[in-house]
Amino acid sequence: MLASLQNVSKVFLDPRHGRGLVALNDVTLDVEEGEFLCLIGPSGCGKSTTLNLLAGFESPTLGKVHFKGGLVTKPSPKRGVVFQEFSLYPWMSVLENVSFSIQGIGDREEREAKAMEYLRLVGLADFSHARPNDLSGGMKQRVAIARTLAMDPDLLLMDEPFGSLDEQTRRKLDNEVLGLWKREGKTVVFVTHCIDEALILGTRVVLMSASPGRINKEWRIDAPWPRDLASPKMMSLKEQMIRHLQVCQCANNAPNVRFVEIDGLTEKDDGKG
Amino acid sequence: MEGGKVLDRQAAMAEALRDGRSHFKFVPENWRTVLRSMLAALLGVAIVIVIWWSIAELMIYWRGAVFPTPPETFSRLWEALSGANIMGDSIFAHAQASLARWGVGYLLALVIGLLLGVTFGTINRLHDVGMVPIFIIQMIPGLAWIPVAMLVFGLGESATVFIILVTALPPIVINTAGGIRQVPPVFNRVAKMSGQGGASLFLKVLIPSASLSIINGMRLGLANGWRVLIAAEMVVGVAVGLGYSIFQSRYNLDFEAAFVCIIVICLVGLTIEKLLFVVLENKVRDRLGLDRED
Ligand SMILES: Nc1ncnc2c1ncn2[C@@H]1O[C@H](COP(=O)(O)OP(=O)(O)OP(=O)(O)O)[C@@H](O)[C@H]1O
Ligand SMILES: [Mg+2]
Numbered sequence: 001m002l003a004s005l006q007n008v009s010k011v012f013l014d015p016r017h018g019r020g021l022v023a024l025n026d027v028t029l030d031v032e033e034g035e036f037l038c039l040i041g042p043s044g045c046g047k048s049t050t051l052n053l054l055a056g057f058e059s060p061t062l063g064k065v066h067f068k069g070g071l072v073t074k075p076s077p078k079r080g081v082v083f084q085e086f087s088l089y090p091w092m093s094v095l096e097n098v099s100f101s102i103q104g105i106g107d108r109e110e111r112e113a114k115a116m117e118y119l120r121l122v123g124l125a126d127f128s129h130a131r132p133n134d135l136s137g138g139m140k141q142r143v144a145i146a147r148t149l150a151m152d153p154d155l156l157l158m159d160e161p162f163g164s165l166d167e168q169t170r171r172k173l174d175n176e177v178l179g180l181w182k183r184e185g186k187t188v189v190f191v192t193h194c195i196d197e198a199l200i201l202g203t204r205v206v207l208m209s210a211s212p213g214r215i216n217k218e219w220r221i222d223a224p225w226p227r228d229l230a231s232p233k234m235m236s237l238k239e240q241m242i243r244h245l246q247v248c249q250c251a252n253n254a255p256n257v258r259f260v261e262i263d264g265l266t267e268k269d270d271g272k273g
Numbered sequence: 274m275e276g277g278k279v280l281d282r283q284a285a286m287a288e289a290l291r292d293g294r295s296h297f298k299f300v301p302e303n304w305r306t307v308l309r310s311m312l313a314a315l316l317g318v319a320i321v322i323v324i325w326w327s328i329a330e331l332m333i334y335w336r337g338a339v340f341p342t343p344p345e346t347f348s349r350l351w352e353a354l355s356g357a358n359i360m361g362d363s364i365f366a367h368a369q370a371s372l373a374r375w376g377v378g379y380l381l382a383l384v385i386g387l388l389l390g391v392t393f394g395t396i397n398r399l400h401d402v403g404m405v406p407i408f409i410i411q412m413i414p415g416l417a418w419i420p421v422a423m424l425v426f427g428l429g430e431s432a433t434v435f436i437i438l439v440t441a442l443p444p445i446v447i448n449t450a451g452g453i454r455q456v457p458p459v460f461n462r463v464a465k466m467s468g469q470g471g472a473s474l475f476l477k478v479l480i481p482s483a484s485l486s487i488i489n490g491m492r493l494g495l496a497n498g499w500r501v502l503i504a505a506e507m508v509v510g511v512a513v514g515l516g517y518s519i520f521q522s523r524y525n526l527d528f529e530a531a532f533v534c535i536i537v538i539c540l541v542g543l544t545i546e547k548l549l550f551v552v553l554e555n556k557v558r559d560r561l562g563l564d565r566e567d
Contacts, residue, residue, distance in 0.1 A: 083462070083463070087462075087463050091560050103467060147463075
């Protein structure tokens, strides 16, 4: 086991209303070494929060987050993140962005050589001197992936890296990520809200549900790659997942959230759930 | 056959790029915008002059006041620029003295303002307390600093520099702190994830990310400091300076000289603002990968 959340709850304070918003409620999740774990679930169910806890950007309100046997207290290059939002520094060139993340290693030339190596890996060596804003959305995310891979993390946390891309580009980049995962033997936690993407990539799929965020169900997928989504097995898996998503998504479209009253610390529904 | 077509098209593309037809900002368009903005500026100046002139004539007619008209003022300005003395010194000496005082005051404001701004911008707890005095200082008009400056420094250069410093400071602090607080959290996270903090985080992430806001503050501070010149030079005690000359004109009733100094103050201020800051801002926008504002 590489990393784990143990009975983790995460409450975000909302001082204006004197209450807390329960983003995660008693989540326990083990990340096995070498697996490709896909987290799926509706918007607002706490997928990013889970990733932020694993990365060390957030600390759990209750419970513990472990990585390689130690408690996670702060971010580390051992746990690389590819962020959901645009995260490249627009004032640096593509190459500078990648070599910035390996600031601690060797001298400047060494860093740039290493950065180039990873840019080549994602097929962007020709754009090393371009500015991020001159790249397309897919290229930007590939740079972000190169940047994170260059840090040589043991755990790769990817937060809907291709969420804003078209289907075709997403498929292509999915395959690239899959190739990287196989070649580099890293452990990946991959957040998506797209069931197909999870089915194509994951060795395990964990479904989360909202209000409050919790783990609902998980599936192991041992089919080899490339996977055929039209195969009976995949179809039936997909059907199950859709059914589970519908069950836990409630009638309401907006994610229902639970609140904690801060002074008494009593939990109660906000009436919608 | 197909290959030939592609090559043809490539040649056509290369040619289009060469004579700039395919660029969004091609030359004629640019020329027109420059011309249009120059015309707008000229029209604006003309409006100011018309209003000024009408008021001058009205005052002369009604009150028999010696209100300087634009032609009188401009001819006096021309004389001054050709070397005639105003209030005992050449206009250049006045401008130089004012610029020197303002320069010292503004540089001090920059150093202090950036340090305070960066501190308040990064440490939340200091921000809430530290910004209060800054907002209070910002509300105090330039003239109101005169008694304070005189009590602390007496008459002289230090009092002048102090007034310039204290009026230039608040916008620098406010915009620097604000800019740093608005750095997207993900920019911080990227740095922390790769194990960086301290100087590297500051110089390579926070400052560049906040740079437009910081420059804006510097620009407002510059304008504030320059505009307070008259108030600041009331306490200078030495008989040279643009603000000092304006202030003195009421004793010897040489209002033309005052108007000349006002024009010079405007011109110098506008020139510094345009030359220094428009250039600086465009550079930074370029660095940030943003489009230029034009
Ligand atoms: N920093 C924060 N402060 C307050 N509330 C937060 C914060 N981060 C997340 N939340 C809340 O926690 C809940 C879960 O958010 P999270 O970002 O983890 O969702 P998500 O599953 O990643 O959604 P999406 O698919 O839209 O990215 C949301 O209700 C959100 O409003
Ligand atoms: Mg998210």
